[in-house]
Amino acid sequence: MKDLANNTLLNIEGLTLDFLTNRGRVKALRDIAFPVRKGRILGIVGESGSGKSTVLWSILGLLAGNAQVTAGRVDYGDKNLLTLNAEGLRALRGEEISVVFQDPMTSQIPVLPYAQQMSDILYRRSMSEADKRKAAVDMLRRVGIPDPESRVDAYPHEFSGGMRQRAGIAMSMLTGPNLLLADEPTTALDVTMEAQMIDLMRGLRDDFETTIVVVSHNLGLIAEMCDDVVVMYAGEVVETGEVHDIFHNARHPYTRALLECDPARITDVSRKLPVIPGDIPDLTASLSGCIFASRCQKALPACSTTAPPLVERGTGIARCHLLEGPLADPSWPPPAEVSTVMRDTGKTLEASVKDAKPLLEVRDLNVQFRTMGAMKSRLRGVERPFVDAVLDVSLDIRPSETLALVGESGSGKTTLGRTILNLQDAAGGSVRFEGNDIRNMSERRFKPLRRDLAMMFQDPVGSLSPRKSVRALITEPLLIHGAEGRNLDFEAERLADMVRLPRGFLSRYPHELSGGQARRVGVARALALNPRLIVADEPTAGLDVSVQGEILNLMADLQEEHGLSYLIITHNLPVVRHIADRIAIMYLGRIVEEGPAAEVFARPAHPYTRALVEGVPQPDPDRRRQNTGTIKGEVPSLLRRPKGCDFATRCPLARDACREAKPEHRQIAPDHRHACLFPLRYADQQIT
Amino acid sequence: MPEDRESAGRERREKLKRFLTDWQAVTGLVLVVLFFASAIFAPWIAPYDPNAMDIPARMSGPTWVHIAGTDQLGRDTFSRILHGGRVALYIAAIGVSASLAIGLVLGMIAGYGPRWLDNLLLLAFDAVRSLPAVILALATVALTGPSLTVVLAIVILTTIPSYGRVARTATLALRHTEFILAERSLGASTSRILFQHVMPNVIGPLLILAAMEVPVVVSIEAGLSFLGIGVLPPQASWGTILNEGYLVIRDAPWMVIAGGIPLILTTLGFTFLGEALRDIFDPRMGRGR
Numbered sequence: 001m002k003d004l005a006n007n008t009l010l011n012i013e014g015l016t017l018d019f020l021t022n023r024g025r026v027k028a029l030r031d032i033a034f035p036v037r038k039g040r041i042l043g044i045v046g047e048s049g050s051g052k053s054t055v056l057w058s059i060l061g062l063l064a065g066n067a068q069v070t071a072g073r074v075d076y077g078d079k080n081l082l083t084l085n086a087e088g089l090r091a092l093r094g095e096e097i098s099v100v101f102q103d104p105m106t107s108q109i110p111v112l113p114y115a116q117q118m119s120d121i122l123y124r125r126s127m128s129e130a131d132k133r134k135a136a137v138d139m140l141r142r143v144g145i146p147d148p149e150s151r152v153d154a155y156p157h158e159f160s161g162g163m164r165q166r167a168g169i170a171m172s173m174l175t176g177p178n179l180l181l182a183d184e185p186t187t188a189l190d191v192t193m194e195a196q197m198i199d200l201m202r203g204l205r206d207d208f209e210t211t212i213v214v215v216s217h218n219l220g221l222i223a224e225m226c227d228d229v230v231v232m233y234a235g236e237v238v239e240t241g242e243v244h245d246i247f248h249n250a251r252h253p254y255t256r257a258l259l260e261c262d263p264a265r266i267t268d269v270s271r272k273l274p275v276i277p278g279d280i281p282d283l284t285a286s287l288s289g290c291i292f293a294s295r296c297q298k299a300l301p302a303c304s305t306t307a308p309p310l311v312e313r314g315t316g317i318a319r320c321h322l323l324e325g326p327l328a329d330p331s332w333p334p335p336a337e338v339s340t341v342m343r344d345t346g347k348t349l350e351a352s353v354k355d356a357k358p359l360l361e362v363r364d365l366n367v368q369f370r371t372m373g374a375m376k377s378r379l380r381g382v383e384r385p386f387v388d389a390v391l392d393v394s395l396d397i398r399p400s401e402t403l404a405l406v407g408e409s410g411s412g413k414t415t416l417g418r419t420i421l422n423l424q425d426a427a428g429g430s431v432r433f434e435g436n437d438i439r440n441m442s443e444r445r446f447k448p449l450r451r452d453l454a455m456m457f458q459d460p461v462g463s464l465s466p467r468k469s470v471r472a473l474i475t476e477p478l479l480i481h482g483a484e485g486r487n488l489d490f491e492a493e494r495l496a497d498m499v500r501l502p503r504g505f506l507s508r509y510p511h512e513l514s515g516g517q518a519r520r521v522g523v524a525r526a527l528a529l530n531p532r533l534i535v536a537d538e539p540t541a542g543l544d545v546s547v548q549g550e551i552l553n554l555m556a557d558l559q560e561e562h563g564l565s566y567l568i569i570t571h572n573l574p575v576v577r578h579i580a581d582r583i584a585i586m587y588l589g590r591i592v593e594e595g596p597a598a599e600v601f602a603r604p605a606h607p608y609t610r611a612l613v614e615g616v617p618q619p620d621p622d623r624r625r626q627n628t629g630t631i632k633g634e635v636p637s638l639l640r641r642p643k644g645c646d647f648a649t650r651c652p653l654a655r656d657a658c659r660e661a662k663p664e665h666r667q668i669a670p671d672h673r674h675a676c677l678f679p680l681r682y683a684d685q686q687i688t
Numbered sequence: 689m690p691e692d693r694e695s696a697g698r699e700r701r702e703k704l705k706r707f708l709t710d711w712q713a714v715t716g717l718v719l720v721v722l723f724f725a726s727a728i729f730a731p732w733i734a735p736y737d738p739n740a741m742d743i744p745a746r747m748s749g750p751t752w753v754h755i756a757g758t759d760q761l762g763r764d765t766f767s768r769i770l771h772g773g774r775v776a777l778y779i780a781a782i783g784v785s786a787s788l789a790i791g792l793v794l795g796m797i798a799g800y801g802p803r804w805l806d807n808l809l810l811l812a813f814d815a816v817r818s819l820p821a822v823i824l825a826l827a828t829v830a831l832t833g834p835s836l837t838v839v840l841a842i843v844i845l846t847t848i849p850s851y852g853r854v855a856r857t858a859t860l861a862l863r864h865t866e867f868i869l870a871e872r873s874l875g876a877s878t879s880r881i882l883f884q885h886v887m888p889n890v891i892g893p894l895l896i897l898a899a900m901e902v903p904v905v906v907s908i909e910a911g912l913s914f915l916g917i918g919v920l921p922p923q924a925s926w927g928t929i930l931n932e933g934y935l936v937i938r939d940a941p942w943m944v945i946a947g948g949i950p951l952i953l954t955t956l957g958f959t960f961l962g963e964a965l966r967d968i969f970d971p972r973m974g975r976g977r
Binding site: 022382443447451454455457458459464465466468476480522525604 | 884
């Protein structure tokens with residue numbers, strides 16, 4: 001480590017920072033120290049509340065007004081960035097240190113074309129406008145924007161999400177910075193785009209010798225992209241090291257637990273996912289000992305009182321009593337196969353009722369959104385003044401079965417879920433629940449069915465009415481559907497117990513809950529009326545890796561107890577693998593493949609399915625995605641639905657026939673359908 | 689749990705502290721309390737019967753016996769001002785709460801209901817807003833004759849649109865949020881969604897608006913009474929005191945001055961209070977909802 005000192009571009013030493021809030025002084029960062037080596041990509045990984053973004057912003061002096069740095073230094077060359085005056089910082093920002101933001105939609109100026117925004121970035125350079133424009137075009141070409149000469153005059157809203165992030169990277173690279181800071185650069189993007197971004201940023205690092213610091217909660221991204229890793233927990237650095245050491249030889253129990261919780265790493269198809277029980281400690285309280293002690297499976301009594309030693313090793317450090325000193329445990333860390341986190345021995349439950357009558361049958365369902373008013377479309381002679389958000393979808397869900405609906409953003413999966421629950425009108429087709437057609441039923445007639453069909457929404461906190469207590473929220477379904485003769489206090493406690501929410505939380509309000517707790521309230525509300533089917537929209541969205549296991553395990557337990565059926569809507573393929581019996585893959589409003597989960601993962605028939613399965617970032621630096629080139633571009637807009645197969649524009653195997661006609665759905669096994677003219681595994685055998 | 693309740697309490701104390709250290713807020717609060725107290729306790733505070741004539745003492749200037757002087761009939765101006773405050777409070781309390789309630793409901797319906805209903809209500813709001821309150825009152829009085837009820841009705845009608853528009857905008861923003869969709873998915877009726885889930889989230893700005901509307905309402909009442917189409921003589925109102933004083937402004941200026949001062953103080957008080965409340969509860973200033 002020491003001999004690399006002259007290779008260090010940025011060195012953070014003892015950085016300690018508080019936020020002054022009306023809850024008191026939040027000790028957000030405590031004694032952060034790590035070097036950033038020249039020409040490397042360093043990843044800071046941690047869960048929400050770990051302070052990883054705060055570290056990033058303190059480098060550039062872009063902290064919130066209530067932040068107070070109490071100690072430490074951030075050395076860049078011979079300057080300490082923490083004490084540098086505003087003018088000095090401004091000279092560095094943009095020129096030597098630049099930033100890629102999480103959400104390009106809000107970090108780019110909506111009213112200026114890229115040409116203008118990018119030549120503004122070069123305002124310090126004495127270049128002619130024509131040269132600046134040329135530099136902008138060259139950089140856009142380098143980041144993979146097609147036809148940059150004309151696209152440079154586009155506005156941000158004219159670009160798709162992936163292109164916008166590419167343009168964001170181009171803007172940050174335009175000045176040729178020494179250091180690039182990236183804050184969750186792919187979180188707003190789909191998996192297929194994420195792989196392309198990682199590829200792009202690694203390529204830029206090689207071409208321009210830029211050092212990159214990337215902050216993410218996504219272990220797959222860190223493993224694929226970074227050379228060095230810093231693991232943070234609750235405002236402290238718990239472990240640092242080179243990427244192979246972190247992922248293959250993690251020494252801190254937190255790093256180890258975090259890795260074991262990533263569903264992409266778990267290959268057995270047990271329905272239980274591992275969890276790190278507990279919550280991040282309250283950082284306004286006085287802290288002593290090891291910060292992770294309260295959630296650590298290996299914690300000893302001394303851990304919560306004595307600060308852990310800082311143990312150096314070849315490529316980094318770790319802070320843990322198990323590694324050095326009187327409490328050292330030579331058997332730690334155990335070999336990779338040994339599990340160190342809590343995991344119920346899941347009953348590998350096979351769907352018991354394979355051939356039962358379907359609970360829900362969806363046939364040829366179509367949902368359309370109007371793109372212009374009736375009058376306007378008639379005047380302009382537009383025949384179809386709407387787009388097809390859901391196109392000829394057919395699905396079955398049997399009792400006690402979990403069907404996962406997987407697709408990228410814009411695939412129409414959420415619309416489909418809402419249409420099934422009669423929250424959105426359909427244009428055609430049928431939705432049958434227990435044999436009765438319920439599509440477009442009037443709310444008055446549908447109301448009794450709402451007892452049987454419940455929904456969990458995407459945003460755990462945002463889907464709870466903000467001014468209602470948890471008690472009011474979870475008993476509300478009972479009130480709506482008549483709670484005569486029920487003791488609501490008793491019911492509230494029963495439901496809280498059912499979703500393992502401590503009863504004390506009943507008097508809290510949504511904004512006082514963490515994501516995982518709010519999600520439990522959502523589950524309790526969905527369960528209050530003993531439904532038969534729950535439509536869960538992204539049940540793990542907004543949850544940390546260590547918490548999402550708890551929620552999915554809870555959902556699995558409840559399914560077993562109450563014989564529930566689930567329709568799980570998600571873009572997160574690794575999670576689905578553990579909970580779904582069957583998977584349906586959706587693309588541009590159409591189901592392109594449907595089959596048993598294991599089957600779809602092992603032998604995908606549709607090239608899109610394969611791209612999704614292979615596109616899952618692996619939390620293993622040795623298994624970086626090799627074939628990032630196989631699927632290009634992004635989901636096309638619904639307004640420009642391709643004439644033939646919807647996927648033909650991105651499919652690496654597309655032939656002429658694919659661009660002519662929409663492929664029909666074909667049955668390839670009793671339970672396995674797809675919509676591809678040239679399926680991957682049955683290409684040479686004709687199935688009728 | 690207890691520490692959480694403690695933090696909520698701390699937040700409340702923090703807000704109170706910010707409120708109490710703001711001189712505008714404190715001044716506003718003092719004036720508003722004074723307004724309420726003087727109006728409610730007028731019969732006990734007032735030294736004289738507001739309508740008792742004392743002809744020998746007519747047109748008396750401010751003295752120790754009549755601290756704000758007397759009018760041309762010898763009635764004590766100070767007592768009449770205190771009793772006039774009762775009229776102002778009556779109109780303000782009933783007028784503001786009625787138009788708040790009606791505006792809130794109409795605004796929520798406009799924001800949540802179908803598009804055509806929204807357009808219809810917006811048109812109605814704009815139509816009402818385009819009518820000046822005083823002209824409308826003059827026209828109505830021409831048909832019905834002057835009375836306090838007409839004043840009240842005019843005040844309510846003309847202030848509904850401001851509440852309605854604020855409520856509509858706030859409801860529109862909530863309409864497509866996930867928690868409203870979640871309520872729909874549970875089968876909640878529209879009225880339940882509006883009154884249980886939308887109302888608590890839109891009422892805050894309306895209450896602040898109401899505090900700022902009080903002086904508007906009070907001055908409409910005073911203005912109409914000044915013009916002789918509000919309260920009927922001999923009943924005291926700040927408007928009638930001003931009117932009577934205006935006739936004798938050269939000989940007895942204290943009547944106009946004494947009638948104007950409470951109007952000014954009330955306006956200042958509610959405006960200061962409303963602004964202070966807005967500063968403290970504005971979500972952009974605080975920590976989210």
